[in-house]
Amino acid sequence: MKKTLIIILLLGLSALLGFYYLQQTKDELADNTRLFFAAAVIGSEQAQDYLAPNIENKEALLTALQTEALITKAEIRQVRLHSYKRASVLVDLEINKKVTSLEAQFIREGRTWRINSLPAFTVLEQALISNLDADQVTLFTTQGKHTFVIQADDAVQSGNIGDAVAIERNLIYFKAYAAEETAKLLAITSDALEVEMSGLHPLAADVVYFQPQQNSFRLVDKQSLLVGMEDLTLYWQDNEVKAVMLPENFLPTNIRVLLNTTGFTSISHRQVTLSANTSYLLTDKAAKQQYRFTSGQKLSFKPTDNGIEATFPDSRKQSFPNRLYLIPDHHGQLRVETLKRGTPAFTPTYHGHLEIKAAQGALLLVNEVPLETYLYSVVPSEMPISFGAVPLQVQAVAARTYAVAAMYRGGFKQYGAHVDDSVSSQVYNNVPEYAASTAAVNHTQGVIVKYQDTIADTRFFSTSAGVTANKNEVWHDEASGSFPGTAVPYLRALSQLRTGQLPDVTSEAGAREFFTQSNRDSYDQNSPWFRWQVEMTAAELTAVLKQYLPERYRAQPDFVLTKAGDDFVSKEVAAEPLGKLTDLRVIRRGAGGNILELELVGEKGTYRLLKEYTIRFTLRPISMGSGKDVILTRHDGSTLANYTILPSTFMVFEVKRDSSNNITSILFQGGGNGHGVGLSQWGSRGLAEDGRSFSEILQHYYPGCTLTNIY
Numbered sequence: 001m002k003k004t005l006i007i008i009l010l011l012g013l014s015a016l017l018g019f020y021y022l023q024q025t026k027d028e029l030a031d032n033t034r035l036f037f038a039a040a041v042i043g044s045e046q047a048q049d050y051l052a053p054n055i056e057n058k059e060a061l062l063t064a065l066q067t068e069a070l071i072t073k074a075e076i077r078q079v080r081l082h083s084y085k086r087a088s089v090l091v092d093l094e095i096n097k098k099v100t101s102l103e104a105q106f107i108r109e110g111r112t113w114r115i116n117s118l119p120a121f122t123v124l125e126q127a128l129i130s131n132l133d134a135d136q137v138t139l140f141t142t143q144g145k146h147t148f149v150i151q152a153d154d155a156v157q158s159g160n161i162g163d164a165v166a167i168e169r170n171l172i173y174f175k176a177y178a179a180e181e182t183a184k185l186l187a188i189t190s191d192a193l194e195v196e197m198s199g200l201h202p203l204a205a206d207v208v209y210f211q212p213q214q215n216s217f218r219l220v221d222k223q224s225l226l227v228g229m230e231d232l233t234l235y236w237q238d239n240e241v242k243a244v245m246l247p248e249n250f251l252p253t254n255i256r257v258l259l260n261t262t263g264f265t266s267i268s269h270r271q272v273t274l275s276a277n278t279s280y281l282l283t284d285k286a287a288k289q290q291y292r293f294t295s296g297q298k299l300s301f302k303p304t305d306n307g308i309e310a311t312f313p314d315s316r317k318q319s320f321p322n323r324l325y326l327i328p329d330h331h332g333q334l335r336v337e338t339l340k341r342g343t344p345a346f347t348p349t350y351h352g353h354l355e356i357k358a359a360q361g362a363l364l365l366v367n368e369v370p371l372e373t374y375l376y377s378v379v380p381s382e383m384p385i386s387f388g389a390v391p392l393q394v395q396a397v398a399a400r401t402y403a404v405a406a407m408y409r410g411g412f413k414q415y416g417a418h419v420d421d422s423v424s425s426q427v428y429n430n431v432p433e434y435a436a437s438t439a440a441v442n443h444t445q446g447v448i449v450k451y452q453d454t455i456a457d458t459r460f461f462s463t464s465a466g467v468t469a470n471k472n473e474v475w476h477d478e479a480s481g482s483f484p485g486t487a488v489p490y491l492r493a494l495s496q497l498r499t500g501q502l503p504d505v506t507s508e509a510g511a512r513e514f515f516t517q518s519n520r521d522s523y524d525q526n527s528p529w530f531r532w533q534v535e536m537t538a539a540e541l542t543a544v545l546k547q548y549l550p551e552r553y554r555a556q557p558d559f560v561l562t563k564a565g566d567d568f569v570s571k572e573v574a575a576e577p578l579g580k581l582t583d584l585r586v587i588r589r590g591a592g593g594n595i596l597e598l599e600l601v602g603e604k605g606t607y608r609l610l611k612e613y614t615i616r617f618t619l620r621p622i623s624m625g626s627g628k629d630v631i632l633t634r635h636d637g638s639t640l641a642n643y644t645i646l647p648s649t650f651m652v653f654e655v656k657r658d659s660s661n662n663i664t665s666i667l668f669q670g671g672g673n674g675h676g677v678g679l680s681q682w683g684s685r686g687l688a689e690d691g692r693s694f695s696e697i698l699q700h701y702y703p704g705c706t707l708t709n710i711y
Contacts, residue, residue: 025081025113026079026081028113029089029106030076030079032050032106032114032115033074033089033091033115035050036050037071037074037091037093038074040061040065040066041066041070041071043062043066047062048062051114051115052107052109052114055115056117057120060123061118061121063123064121065121067123067173068175070165070173071095074092074093074094075091075094076089077091077101078090084108085108086105086106086108087105087106087108088104089103089106090103091103091104095172098172100151100167102118103119104118119167121165121167122146123165124141124146124164124165125163125206125242126141126163126206126208126242126243127141127146127161127162127163127164127174128140128159129156129158129159129161130216130217132156132158135149137156137171139171140210140219142208142219147169148171149169151171151172155174155176156171156174160176160179161177161242161243161245162176162235163175163177163237177236178236178237179236180198180234181231182195182230183195183197184196184197184228184229186227186323186416187413187414187415187416188222188225191203193225193234194323194416195232196285197285197286199286201234202239202241203240203241204242206242207240207241207244208243208244209244210245210246211224211246212246213248220246223410224246225244225410226407226408226410227256227407227412227417227418228250228252228254228256228407228418229247229250230247232245251710251711252403252404252407252408253371254368255369255370255374255403255407256366256367256368256419257368257418257428258365258366258416258417259336259365259366259420260420260422262341263340264423267420268362268364269365270303270363272301272302272336272356272365273301273337273338274299274337274354275296275298275335275337276293276295276296276328276332276334276335277296277332277349278295278330278332278333279293279294279295279329280293280327280328280334281293281326282299282310282325283325284322284324285322285323285325286322286323287320287321291312291318293312293313295332297313298313299312303361303362303363304319306319306321307320307322308324308356308358308363323355323416325354326353327353333350334349334350334353335347335348335349336350336354341429342430342431350429351369351370351376352370352373353367353368354366354367354368357416359415364415366415371400372441372442372445372446374403375399375400376437376438377428377429377431377432378399378403378426378428379392379395379399379437379440379441380431380432380437381426381427381431382395382399382426382681383437383681387681387684388688389436389439389443390684390688390694391684391685391688392436392439393440393443393694394679394694394697395440395460395684396437396440396441397447397449397458397694398449398458398460398679398698399458400448401455401458402426402458403418404448404710405455405456405457405458406425411425445709445711446710447709449706449707450707451490451702451705451706456490456702457491459471459677459679460679461681462529462672462673462674462680462682463524463674463682464524464672464680465524465530465593465672466495466520466522466530466671467493467505467593467650468493468494468496468677468701469592469594469612469675469677470487470491470493470592470677471485471487471488471492471678472484472488473591473592474590474594474677476558476611481558483558483559483596484590484596490702490703490705491677491702492591494703496522496523497520497521497523498521498523498690500521505593506590506593507589508652510593511589511593511652515531515652515670516652517531518531522683522686523680523683523686523687524680525686526682526685526686527635527673528635528636529647529672529673530635530672530682531634532647532669532670532673533633533667533668533670534630534632534668535666535667536621536666536668537664537665540623540626540628541581542578542581543624543625544619544620544622545578545581546577546578547624548620549573549600549618550577553572553573556613558570560573560607560609560610560618561610562605562606562607563605563607568607568608573605574604577602577604578600578601578603578604578607579602579604579605580603580604581602581663582602583600583655584666585598585599586599586652587599592676594612594648594650594676595612595649596610597609598619612648612649612675613675615646615649616646616649617645620643620644620646621642621643621646621668622642622643622644623641630642630643632647646668647673648670648671648674648675649670650670650671650676651668651669651670652669652670653666653669654667678701679698679701679702684697695707
């Protein structure tokens with residue numbers, strides 16, 4: 001009896017101990033679960049102490065749980081022991097005031113219980129709600145499309161962008177970014193966007209760009225952002241733009257022109273003074289300040305450390321931190337008193353409105369103007385009015401095409417512009433408007449050149465030598481830097497002869513035969529630049545090369561090569577590069593006969609110049625202070641002294657030597673003026689005289705292209 005009682009007591013004690021152990025284990029599992037979620041939510045490294053080393057998607061899990069305000073409460077519903085080493089905990093998480101249950105699987109490692117498995121968490125940043133269908137939502141992100149069952153709150157609305165968290169296939173959390181619809185995008189820099197009505201907006205490092213497309217959306221890159229775009233939406237988080245929604249379409253009706261100083265020497269103005277021929281407004285749109293002035297009243301502006309200081313007509317001064325707008329009434333024009341343009345010099349006036357922005361201790365001046373109005377001044381600045389109606393129409397279409405392409409290209413976007421007003425883009429407002437050029441613009445309103453579905457590259461130049469050049473044999477490839485560059489099907493070497501056969505100008509014999517003859521029946525033959533020649537003494541050319549060979553190397557080191565052993569490499573050019581000049585050699589010619597590569601040989605070094613621009617800007621036919629002008633003679637017998645650039649590389653040369661084989665002089669004979677790619681302006685005049693229409697002339701110079709109207 002006594003023995004039986006002892007056994008019963010032992011069994012009871014064992015059961016009691018087992019119950020105590022079981023409860024203690026369950027408490028430990030519950031505590032570990034609570035402590036894990038508490039640490040994970042605040043991003044504490046201690047959270048990892050509660051996770052098994054081999055748990056799947058650990059980083060995604062911890063990232064999800066750190067999402068701001070994701071989990072506000074974690075309550076243990078049930079703890080179950082499955083074996084000595086395995087257990088599970090059912091936990092209720094309060095997310096957005098809704099309870100979501102999930103099961104955490106535990107494994108015992110030594111004396112410690114660790115979470116071995118949790119339902120899959122998915123974190124999606126910058127997620128666009130692209131589609132809602134009953135209780136399902138489709139999110140569009142940089143990783144693709146994701147469809148979930150909706151369990152989140154009312155922020156799940158079509159078009160919203162924000163951060164999302166899903167458990168398995170259930171969307172449990174969505175926090176939309178603050179959204180701001182913008183008036184107009186003015187400038188684009190590496191780290192900010194400037195918007196017309198609200199100023200500068202910093203970009204997050206991982207900002208993404210979306211664009212509507214046929215009832216859906218697509219991801220685009222930053223290059224798709226265009227200055228002048230309206231109806232963008234910016235999405236904010238932590239005072240940074242996390243996402244941008246672009247408009248579905250952009251019609252380039254206005255162009256923004258960055259104005260240079262007098263002489264086109266700089267875009268940075270130290271001071272700007274202007275007036276208008278009507279009453280006009282001075283507006284700081286971001287600060288919602290506005291001032292009105294009458295016709296003829298002058299305003300002056302200068303940069304300050306904090307923005308712009310304006311001096312009003314009554315001498316009162318006012319400081320502004322933001323971009324300023326000068327807007328004339330009743331289609332008036334603004335007159336920039338501190339600028340001079342043209343020959344003879346005049347003070348230019350501008351249609352549209354002007355904007356002034358402080359930048360790096362100076363002022364930037366931008367003119368926004370309707371595209372067609374812009375062309376009223378570009379066309380006569382680029383082509384003489386005397387060329388006649390059809391060539392002016394050709395120039396108008398080429399200039400419009402260039403301008404529209406520039407809008408999409410974005411080369412001046414950091415300045416809040418599409419183009420500048422110099423030869424870097426197209427010369428603008430360097431001559432007054434004329435009725436003939438305005439009529440040409442109006443006659444071709446909206447017409448541009450396209451190749452297949454893209455805007456054509458409508459390069460143009462003054463005069464051909466009777467043949468044009470391949471684009472890839474004039475410019476290097478911008479992406480790779482290689483030369484020759486990438487071929488363009490419609491910008492290729494073509495004969496510009498009315499009659500007669502073009503010789504093989506890729507050979508030295510053919511080039512000499514062609515470029516030294518002035519009686520060729522060419523569309524360009526009436527241009528004074530159709531043929532030209534210039535002779536320089538060895539001393540004159542050596543002095544020029546001493547100055548400009550090192551300079552061109554510094555400007556474009558990949559295209560000024562120095563002989564090193566058996567190779568030619570890019571290396572610093574010595575201050576005395578050649579010493580005595582001993583020879584010049586053509587190494588390569590293009591399909592149009594233009595020199596691609598020219599070798600200069602001297603006692604101290606041998607060099608190769610690549611590309612027509614490098615050659616023309618190095619072998620300048622100018623006097624370097626010898627007291628004797630270098631004279632260039634043109635096709636019509638006219639002469640020019642010290643012309644600042646070699647007219648073209650469609651040329652040959654004769655090296656003249658004395659009885660001791662020393663170079664005495666070099667005679668350059670060539671034709672044309674400019675790079676030689678695309679449209680010849682003088683050639684268009686010749687074609688028009690033959691009765692060709694503007695469309696026929698454009699298709700002659702850009703074969704395979706079509707004309708279309710952007711409006």
